[in-house]
Amino acid sequence: MLGKLLKYEIKATGRIFLPLYLVLILFAIVNYFMGFSSGEFTSTQFITFTLYILILVGMFVISFVVMIQRFYKNLLSEEGYLSFTLPVEPWKHIVCKLMVSSMWTILSVITAIISVIIIAMQEVTLGEIFKGISNVWSMMYQEFGDKLYMYVIQVVAGIIVGLATSTLILYAAMAIGHLSNNHKVLASIGSFLGLYTLGQILASLIFLLPLFKNQKSYSYINSMGFQELPAGFIWGAIALSAVYGLVYFIITNHILNKRLNLE
Secondary structure, X not given: OHHHHHHHHHHHHHHHHHHXXXXXXXXXXXXXXXXXHHOOOOHHHHHHHHHHHHHHHHHHHHHHHHHHHHHHHHHHOOHHHHHOOOOOOHHHHHHHHHHHHHHHHHHHHXXXXXXXXXXXXXXXXXXXXXXXXXXXXXXXXXXHOOHHHHHHHHHHHHHHHXXXXXXXXXXXXXXHHOOOOOOHHHHHHHHHHHHHHHHHHHHHHHHOHHHHHOHHHHHHHHHOOHHHOOHHHXXXXXXXXXXXXXXXXXXXXXXXXXXXXXX
């Protein structure tokens, strides 16, 4: 059943994102043919480039809005009555929303990068772009050595976990906010601020308090460069973020299961 939910969610949101991606790429192509480097910056070039920037920024804003709107509309508004009549556990609804939201966020980043490359090809060829990336990788490898592969894995893991956790905290905040009989939006905002602040305090206590207690360790960590930062410290931060995400997921699932207050 989760597969059917994913298929429906992708189809519903794809109507928004796919045309948006197409428009962004088209404006990138238009700006490429405008040839900014061929002469002075004309009013037409200014207009087309401004529209491109607006679409680029709007794409990420829409990604954020759709993420919230789909969860709220399908699970917390009157439409939630229909959603919860389906023979599907609430956690599957949460996973579905999370996976599709993350997918569109990643695709938005990829589309943005492609559009930037298209415009950049006015000045350099695609081969030169890849050569530049290769040179940067070589310089980083000379600096970090084989540790670079571990850093890349850590960055990818951190991005994936961070994306999931940042989405789940919003879901949890909205679910908590809808326990209120009045001012649900304000309650949701307050819940988000509370969860975020609590998370920051706990992270500080877990990672920083031991260092402050041991001045020698604090001075050592403070003097280190990134390449000398213990791998366990970074993995610990990623693991803590994953724990936060799990807690937010459990909170949301519990409320949708036991204490849901639909509008």
